[in-house]
Amino acid sequence: MIVAVASGKGGTGKTTIATNMAVSLKDTLSVQLLDCDTEEPNVHLFIDHEISHSEDVMLPVPTIDHDKCTHCGICVQKCAFNALADIKVKLLVFEELCHGCGGCMLLCPAGAIAETYQKIGSVKSGHAFGMGFVYGILEVGAVLAPPVIKKVKAHIKNNVAVIIDAPPGTSCPMINAVSGADYCILVTEPTPFGLSDLKLALKVVQELEIPFGVIINRAGMEYPDMENYLSKEDIPVLMKIPFDRRYAACYAEGKLLTEEFPELREEFKNLWYAIERQVKA
C-alpha cells in the first residue's frame, strides 16, 4: 500500500506524520519512506540514515545548429512552454522554460536541433533504521520538480508499506507526489490558513480519486470552523495531535516524536492499519 502525506499549507506537519508513522511501522512491516518534497527535503534531518546511491536527474534541452536552421518556425509553434523564439536572424532557446519533452528535436525538418542534458536535481537512496529511504533534491534555480519526483517514486517496490512525504501546495509537484497513492493523508492545523489550504488540497485528491482522511495537527487551538467544516463535509478525521509545547520542543531539536514519546508509536501503527482497512474495504 502506498500512502501519501500531503497538505495545501506548508508547515502543517507532513514530515512529522510521515517520518513517525514510518518509524512506528518498521519493526512490523517492510517500509519505504520517500521524501518527495524536492525543493526542501528534510526527512533526512529527522532520521539517522545511510545513503548508498546517488543519481543525477537530467532534462534534455534543445541546442540549435544555426547553420542548419531554416527558420521554418515549426519548433516555436509546437513548444507548449514558449521555450523557443524565432526572430528570423536567430533561433533563441530559453532553457529554464523547457520541460524536456524532446518534441522540437523530433519535429525539426532540417535536423537542426540536438539535445543536450541539463542536470535539474538528484535522487539519493539508501537505508534508515532498516527502512528503505529515498529522497530527491532539486538544483537551485531549476524549476521542474516533477521529473525529480518521478525518479524518487521509481524506487517504489511491490508489497511494501510505502510512505510518501509530499511537497506542500496543489500544483504539479504535489500532484506528481500523490498520484498513484492508494490513500492520501491531508495534514492541517486549526487556523483559517490551515482550513483554506486544506479545501484546495481536497479538490486535488478528489479530482485524482484518491481516498483521503485528515489529521489535525496542533489540535486544541480555538478554531471551531475547522471541525464544523470537516463534519459538514463528512471528511474522516484520522488523528489529532495536540498542540503541546513538549512536541514543539522535540521537533525543534530535530528529534522524532515517537522516540521521545514512545506511547505515540501505537497511535501511528493504528493509523496505518485503519487506513489499510479503509483501502481494502
Added chain:
Amino acid sequence: MKVAVTSVGTDLDSMIDERFGRSSYFIIADTDSDEFEVFENEGLSSAHGTGVQVAQFIAEKGVQAIITGKIGPNAVKILKESGIDVFIANSMTVRQALANFLEGKLEKISGATTGQHNK
C-alpha cells in the same frame, strides 16, 4: 518609424498597460503618418513563457521601438536580438507616451526591469 506601446485599451487615449507580457493590447503607431493599428494580446492565455511569445509577436511586426512599463529578461533578450529598443513609461496615455518618446524624454533600457513573472 513604427513604435509599439502596451495599452489597456484600443485607442491612443488609453492608459499604458504597465505590464509587457500581460498587456491587454498592443498599439503599433506610425510616428510619421499618425496612423495606428491595435492588436489583442494573444499571449494572455498562455501559462508559460508569455514574455517570449509576446516579444516574438512584437518582433514580427517590424517595429523599431517598444514602450512599456515593466519587462522581464527573456522578452528583453528577444527584442534586443531583433534590434528593437525598449523604452519605459508609466502612468500616462499612449498618446502622451508617444509624444514623450518623440521628444526623447523616455528612458531607454538595456536590461530587464523585473525578473520573470514580475518578480
